[in-house]
Amino acid sequence: MSDRIRIGVDLGGTKIEVLAIDRDGKELARHRVATPRHDYEGSIKVMAELVAQLEGETGRSGTVGVAIPGSISSVTGLIKNANSVWLNGKPLDQDLSAAMGREVRCVNDANCLAVSEATDGAGAGAAVVFAAILGTGCGSGIAFHGRAHNGPNGIAGEWGHNPLPWPTADEYPGPACYCGKHGCLETWISGSGLEADYERMTATKLKGPEILALSEKGDAQAEAALRRYESRLTRGLAHVINVLDPDVIVLGGGMSRIERLYPALNARLKDYVFGKEFATPIRPALHGDSSGIRGAAWLWPKDAG
Numbered sequence: 200m201s202d203r204i205r206i207g208v209d210l211g212g213t214k215i216e217v218l219a220i221d222r223d224g225k226e227l228a229r230h231r232v233a234t235p236r237h238d239y240e241g242s243i244k245v246m247a248e249l250v251a252q253l254e255g256e257t258g259r260s261g262t263v264g265v266a267i268p269g270s271i272s273s274v275t276g277l278i279k280n281a282n283s284v285w286l287n288g289k290p291l292d293q294d295l296s297a298a299m300g301r302e303v304r305c306v307n308d309a310n311c312l313a314v315s316e317a318t319d320g321a322g323a324g325a326a327v328v329f330a331a332i333l334g335t336g337c338g339s340g341i342a343f344h345g346r347a348h349n350g351p352n353g354i355a356g357e358w359g360h361n362p363l364p365w366p367t368a369d370e371y372p373g374p375a376c377y378c379g380k381h382g383c384l385e386t387w388i389s390g391s392g393l394e395a396d397y398e399r400m401t402a403t404k405l406k407g408p409e410i411l412a413l414s415e416k417g418d419a420q421a422e423a424a425l426r427r428y429e430s431r432l433t434r435g436l437a438h439v440i441n442v443l444d445p446d447v448i449v450l451g452g453g454m455s456r457i458e459r460l461y462p463a464l465n466a467r468l469k470d471y472v473f474g475k476e477f478a479t480p481i482r483p484a485l486h487g488d489s490s491g492i493r494g495a496a497w498l499w500p501k502d503a504g
Contacts, residue, residue, distance in 0.1 A: 204261035206253055207496030208246055209308070210234070212268065212283045215242070217249040218492045219257055224319045228256050237285045247298040264304045264498030265295065266311035266491045270353035279353070282336075282377075304498040308332075309356055310340035310347040311494030312451050312484065317342035318497045320485035322447035329445040330484070331358065333432075334452030337385040337392070341443070347498065359385035364434040365471070387431045390453050397424040411457060429463040436464065437471035440479060451484035451491075 204227060209216040216231040230249055235241030246265070254260055269281030271292060278286045295303040306314075313322075313330035322328035322342070331339040337359035341348040348355045362382045363370060373382020374395065386392050390407045398404050401420050405413075413421035436448065454460070461481055469477040484490045 202259055204254075204257055204259045205496035205499055206250055206261040206263045207311075207492040207494070207498075208250070208263065208265040209492040209495060210242065210246065210265055210267050210283070210286075211308075212236070215245055215249065216492055217246070217253055218489070218496060219253045219261060220493065220496050224493070228253050234283075236283075239285050239289055242286075243291075243294050243298050246295060250299055262304075262496075262499035263295070263299060263301065264306065264311070264495040265291075266308040266495040267291065267305050268308060270307045270349065271305060273351055273353055280357075306347050306349065306495070306498055307338070307340060307353075307356065308491045309338035310342070310349065311491045311498070313340035313342035313356070313449070313494065314345065314347050314497050315486055315490040315494030316447075316449040316451075316484055317345045318494070320490060320493075321449045321482040325446035327443065327445045328447050328449060329356075329439055329443060330449040330451060330490075331436075332452040333389060333450060333454035335389060335391055337389040339439075341445075345497070345500075347494075358435070358439065359383060359389070361435075361438070363387050363431055364438045370431075384431075384435045388428065388435055388454075392431075393424065393428050393454070396427060397421070400424065407453065425457075425459070429460060429467065432460065433464055433467040434471055436481075437468055440468070440477070441473050445479065448479055448481045449484050450481065451487070455483045 204219045207218045213234055214231050215234050218229045219227040268283050269278050272279045277288050278291050281287050292303055292305040309332050313328050316322045316330050317328040326344055328342045339356040339358040341356050360378050360383050363384055374386040375381055376383040376386050393407050397410050410421045414425050464481050469475050486493050
């Protein structure tokens with residue numbers, strides 16, 4: 200029905216946000232509250248109440264999609280790999296469906312970013328969109344023709360837990376990752392990875408924006424840290440291009456706001472991509488921090504009724 204709304208929920212570790220859009224993507228209402236941390240039943244209750252609040256405000260019922268950390272196991276039907284650990288081992292989609300009286304779709308938050316940007320964002324109209332979140336951590340998602348690709352193991356797009364490609368001698372084996380391995384991309388190309396690399400080289404602890412500001416003032420150590428970051432991000436994306444060859448690459452998260460990354464990546468990637476040719480557009484997420492929640496709303500197509 201054309202008067203139905205699309206509701207997106209972003210279930211984060213510190214906040215739960217809900218958004219209502221119409222069939223053309225126009226925002227109708229939005230709310231954000233603190234996540235009841237380590238309280239699974241409380242999280243279910245809050246999400247159900249927020250969705251009811253949106254429907255009351257708009258006077259329209261809607262479909263519900265949820266952007267989640269982690270994924271749903273195709274074997275058990277339970278949440279796995281969530282850094283919000285109280286969700287792991289729980290039938291979240293089933294419990295939300297019961298609480299809201301309708302089917303609720305739950306998809307990894309990075310895949311929701313890809314869906315959002317493929318639907319009406321920086322990758323609109325592209326058949327294959329690869330979207331990476333470069334924030335505190337590093338995740339990615341894949342959208343084929345606007346729909347999320349999860350894979351039979353529910354881990355499509357877990358780019359951050361692959362090793363840094365073509366490591367130099369001083370990059371191997373790499374920093375320890377919370378997943379139990381060393382040298383994962385997440386430890387190098389997240390915002391936290393940049394900060395840790397700068398601290399290792401200078402014995403000084405700074406935040407990412409502070410490192411960027413120093414480089415803009417001509418500080419040699421900060422500039423060197425950013426050049427190392429650009430090299431590592433280039434190598435990580437080259438692997439994606441060699442395997443997937445997406446039509447568009449979209450970058451989200453705090454690091455995606457660093458404008459110098461885009462010309463640097465375009466200049467460097469041809470040196471790593473097989474065949475030495477590179478023509479893939481790399482763009483910042485059009486919807487910025489709202490992209491994940493918009494993608495959750497777009498988990499249901501426009502004609503869903």
